[in-house]
Every structure is written in C-alpha cells, then in structure tokens.
Amino acid sequence: MKAITEREAIKVITTHYIDGAFVESHGREVMNIIRPTDGQVIGSVTLADEEDTRRAIAAAKRAFATYGRSTTDERAQILRRLHAAASARRDDLTAAMVDEYGGVIQFAGLIVDSGISAFQAAEKALQEIPWRRSWDKTTVTLEPVGVAGLITAWNANALFLCLKIASAVAAGCTVVIKPSELSSIQTQVLVEALHEAKLPKGLLNVVTGLGNVVGAELVRNPDVAKISFTGSVAVGEQIMRDGAATMKRMTLELGGKSPTVLLDDAALDKAIPAALTMAFMNSGQACAAGTRLLVPMSRLDEVKRAILDTMRAFTVGDPADPNIAVGPMVSQKQYERVESYIRKGIEEGAEVLVGGEGRPEGLEAGYFVKPTVFVSVKNDMTIAREEIFGPVLSVIAYDSEDEAIRIANDSKYGLHAAVLGTDIQRARRVASQLRAGRVVINGMTDDPQAPWGGFKYSGVGREYGRYGIEAFLEPKAVLE
Ligand code: NAD
Numbered sequence: 004m005k006a007i008t009e010r011e012a013i014k015v016i017t018t019h020y021i022d023g024a025f026v027e028s029h030g031r032e033v034m035n036i037i038r039p040t041d042g043q044v045i046g047s048v049t050l051a052d053e054e055d056t057r058r059a060i061a062a063a064k065r066a067f068a069t070y071g072r073s074t075t076d077e078r079a080q081i082l083r084r085l086h087a088a089a090s091a092r093r094d095d096l097t098a099a100m101v102d103e104y105g106g107v108i109q110f111a112g113l114i115v116d117s118g119i120s121a122f123q124a125a126e127k128a129l130q131e132i133p134w135r136r137s138w139d140k141t142t143v144t145l146e147p148v149g150v151a152g153l154i155t156a157w158n159a160n161a162l163f164l165c166l167k168i169a170s171a172v173a174a175g176c177t178v179v180i181k182p183s184e185l186s187s188i189q190t191q192v193l194v195e196a197l198h199e200a201k202l203p204k205g206l207l208n209v210v211t212g213l214g215n216v217v218g219a220e221l222v223r224n225p226d227v228a229k230i231s232f233t234g235s236v237a238v239g240e241q242i243m244r245d246g247a248a249t250m251k252r253m254t255l256e257l258g259g260k261s262p263t264v265l266l267d268d269a270a271l272d273k274a275i276p277a278a279l280t281m282a283f284m285n286s287g288q289a290c291a292a293g294t295r296l297l298v299p300m301s302r303l304d305e306v307k308r309a310i311l312d313t314m315r316a317f318t319v320g321d322p323a324d325p326n327i328a329v330g331p332m333v334s335q336k337q338y339e340r341v342e343s344y345i346r347k348g349i350e351e352g353a354e355v356l357v358g359g360e361g362r363p364e365g366l367e368a369g370y371f372v373k374p375t376v377f378v379s380v381k382n383d384m385t386i387a388r389e390e391i392f393g394p395v396l397s398v399i400a401y402d403s404e405d406e407a408i409r410i411a412n413d414s415k416y417g418l419h420a421a422v423l424g425t426d427i428q429r430a431r432r433v434a435s436q437l438r439a440g441r442v443v444i445n446g447m448t449d450d451p452q453a454p455w456g457g458f459k460y461s462g463v464g465r466e467y468g469r470y471g472i473e474a475f476l477e478p479k480a481v482l483e
Pocket of ligand 1: 154155156157158181182183184212213214215217218219222233234235236238239241242255256257258259289290390392418456457461462
C-alpha cells in the first residue's frame with residue numbers, strides 16, 4: 004500500500020503566483036496539508052489574505068489593458084503553450100492528486116488528461132466563434148468581460164483550473180484563481196507547470212486561501228467583472244447574493260443528485276457495471292455521480308443480484324494501486340458527512356445491500372468509508388434528495404416509464420442524468436424528457452465541446468467548448 008505507508012518529505016508552500024512570479028504570502032495563517040489515506044501531515048500552506056488578493060486583482064487588471072485587445076491568433080498561441088506546459092508535468096499532476104486528495108490513480112489520470120486537453124479544446128472552439136458580425140451599418144463584436152475570478156472545489160483540481168483558465172484566456176480575459184485550500188499541493192504543481200508557458204505578466208494569478216477571505220474579496224471587488232465558481236449550492240447562493248452589489252457576471256457549477264434510469268430492456272451484464280461506475284467514480288466525490296439508480300420493479304431481484312456480483316470489482320483501498328476503484332474521502336469532515344448520511348439512510352428505513360457504517364476492515368487509519376448500496380429507497384428519503392458526495396448509491400424501484408421519468412425529475416438538482424437500455428430510440432425518448440444539463444446514454448462518456456452545467460439548483464451557465472468561452476464574453480454593437 005505505497006501511498007499509505009511511505010513517508011515523503013514535507014512540502015512547504017509559502018508563495019502565491021502574482022504578476023508572473025512566485026511571491027511570498029502577505030497573509031500569515033498557516034494550514035496543515037493532511038494526507039487522506041493515513042491522516043498524516045504531508046505539508047503546509049501559508050494562506051493568502053485580502054491584501055494578496057487585491058495585489059493579484061491589480062496585476063490582472065493591468066494585464067487586461069493589453070491582453071483584452073489580443074487577437075484570436077495570439078490567444079490560440081497562448082493556449083498551445085499552456086497545453087505543452089501542462090502536458091510536460093502530466094505524471095506529477097496525477098501523483099499529486101493521488102497523494103493530496105486520495106484520488107484513485109485510474110481516475111486521477113483521466114481527470115488530469117481532461118484538464119490538459121481543455122487547452123486544445125478551447126483552441127478549437129475559439130476558431131468556431133463568430134467574433135465579428137456585420138449587417139447594414141451595424142457591427143457586433145464579442146468582447147472579453149474583463150478580469151475573471153475563478154473559484155474552485157477540491158475534487159478535480161487540475162480539471163477545474165485548466166478548464167476555467169482555458170475558457171477565460173480564449174475569451175481574452177485575465178484571471179485571478181482561488182483554488183480550494185484542500186488542493187494546495189496540486190495547485191502548486193500546476194502553477195509551476197504553467198509558469199513555463201511564459202505568459203504575459205499578470206494574465207494568470209493564483210492565490211490560495213480561505214473562501215471567506217480570498218473568495219469573498221474576489222466576489223466584492225469592483226475590479227473583478229466575472230466569477231466562475233465550482234462548488235456547493237450554499238456557497239453558490241452566497242456568491243450570487245454578494246456579487247450582485249458589483250453586478251458580477253456569474254457562472255455557477257454546483258451540486259447534483261443525478262438519476263440513472265435503467266430501462267426494462269437493459270442488458271444487465273453491461274448496464275450494472277456502467278451504473279456502478281457512474282455512482283462510484285472519483286470515490287463518489289463527483290458532482291455528476293449517478294447516485295439514484297431507478298430500476299423497473301419487474302427486474303428488481305435480478306438487479307440486486309447483479310449489483311452484489313459487480314460490487315466485488317469496486318474494491319476500496321490505496322488510491323495509488325491501479326486495481327483499486329474507491330479511495331478515501333478527502334478529509335475527516337467529509338468522512339463524517341458521508342457516515343452521517345449512511346446512518347440517516349438506515350434510520351429512515353432503507354435497506355443496506357452492500358457496505359454500511361464504519362471504516363472498511365484494515366483501513367482504519369485514513370478517511371475510508373465502505374462503498375454502500377441502499378435498496379428499498381423512496382425518492383423522498385434524505386439519501387435520495389440530498390447530495391452526499393461520497394460512494395453511496397440509492398436504488399429506487401419504479402412501475403412504468405412515465406413514473407421513472409417523474410422520479411428522475413423530482414429533484415432540486417439537474418446537472419447530469421443517464422439512461423441505460425437496449426432500444427436506442429426509446430432510450431433517446433426518455434433522455435429527451437430528463438431535466439438535466441447533460442444526459443448520457445449507455446454509460447459515462449465525455450465530449451469537451453458539449454456544454455457542461457446544471458438546470459435548477461445545479462447551477463447557472465455552462466462550461467466546456469464554445470459555451471464555456473461565451474460565458475466570458477459580452478456582445479458589443481457599433482452602429483453608424
Ligand atoms: P464549497 O462550496 O465548500 O467550496 C468551493 C470553493 O468556494 C472553495 O474554493 C471554497 O474555499 C470557496 N468558498 C467558500 N466560501 C466562499 C465564499 N463565501 N466566497 C467565495 N468563495 C468561497 O465546495 P467544496 O466542498 O469545495 O466542493 C464540493 C461541492 O462542489 C459539491 O457540492 C459538488 O457537487 C460541487 N461540485 C460541482 C461541480 C460541477 O461541475 N457542477 C464539480 C465539482 C464539484
């Protein structure tokens with residue numbers, strides 16, 4: 004169990020990245036970085052304060068005066084440099100995600116690769132945007148919105164940061180990033196990598212600190228035009244309220260409680276592994292995780308047997324081991340949150356088919372939970388309504404296709420959904436009736452040009468490809 008037993012040198016981070024250089028933190032508060040596999044301190048980070056944040060915003064504002072007028076060719080060239088710089092540190096980025104976050108290596112590699120490819124995807128999308136359109140005596144151009152504040156969660160650091168940087172840079176914006184303080188080492192590796200892209204000074208600034216200090220300053224500062232946020236609904240709501248005072252443009256990527264609709268013609272040998280992969284990807288700490296599995300009553304017993312069989316492959320343990328599917332939760336707090344939901348499910352009368360409360364045997368040191376599948380779940384139970392953000396799946400039975408669609412849509416969330424079935428026309432018909440920003444048919448898949456974002460409480464606006472770039476643009480008309 005390499006990541007659990009090995010002791011590496013402590014990593015000490017005392018700098019932020021402002022105006023093209025690593026500068027010592029003005030903020031003095033120091034936070035320990037804890038490894039989730041064993042609860043050991045593996046580093047420390049000096050957290051930024053408001054003064055660090057204002058310096059970063061000022062640098063981004065100065066840089067915007069020039070970069071805001073850059074051509075699309077110049078931006079494409081910068082995106083290519085960013086892609087090369089991030090690619091060069093691909094393995095270091097993956098290793099940091101495994102060590103600091105506890106991401107399983109088979110998934111961490113995919114996350115890092117998606118982050119790196121975001122630069123290429125943005126370069127492609129850039130070519131497709133109609134930057135200038137004219138008719139009669141009217142000309143419409145798409146202008147960068149200004150300095151953008153990018154605030155992110157901890158569960159896929161490289162992806163969130165690369166994706167947001169790529170879209171903002173493609174649009175002609177300069178950025179100040181406030182990554183999750185739980186991703187400090189991963190951020191440091193990425194920023195060291197991107198420093199090698201030799202960007203214009205002040206285009207990219209990164210200040211690691213607390214949400215209510217650095218994040219709050221970005222949200223209230225009048226020199227920041229736009230916030231692109233990935234995180235919880237509660238913080239998203241606060242950002243939207245506080246940002247109104249300076250009329251911030253907003254993209255909010257929030258939570259989910261995604262349904263997977265298993266149709267009665269599904270081939271279970273493929274459908275159940277696909278459903279469980281969607282439920283337990285990234286150890287269940289995924290906004291898009293398919294945590295409600297809707298199953299026809301007529302096939303419930305068969306499905307339960309298939310789940311019991313397939314769960315043998317969803318082993319929990321050392322995230323550095325390529326055979327492991329589920330790693331630890333990111334922190335003690337997240338461990339307790341997931342355990343409290345498992346307890347709640349049992350109290351509310353759901354039946355534990357697999358897993359349950361407590362740490363898995365032999366993994367008592369870190370923040371490991373048992374991957375858990377509940378059956379006999381009703382859609383009004385807490386475990387079916389609230390986002391748990393851990394490896395907990397609720398199986399809900401339905402009687403008809405209409406009822407399945409009604410249950411799937413009966414959620415405050417609408418980020419992601421899945422349909423599993425053999426008749427593709429029927430699967431498409433069901434998909435067309437699901438209220439979610441993305442619906443996948445017959446398994447998790449991705450397309451970096453397809454929009455990503457939520458209906459309802461799952462958020463506001465979209466990321467990825469052309470949609471993601473447009474979120475950083477303002478149309479401007481000149482009439483003669
Ligand atoms: P969080 O909302 O607690 O924190 C997200 C970020 O916001 C962090 O960087 C945090 O420091 C910052 N923050 C906290 N308070 C702030 C404030 N007052 N002002 C400005 N910034 C503030 O979320 P988390 O625990 O880091 O991440 C888990 C959540 O993120 C889950 O709800 C998950 O669904 C969501 N998420 C959504 C997506 C998506 O694409 N829709 C992707 C990943 C995670």
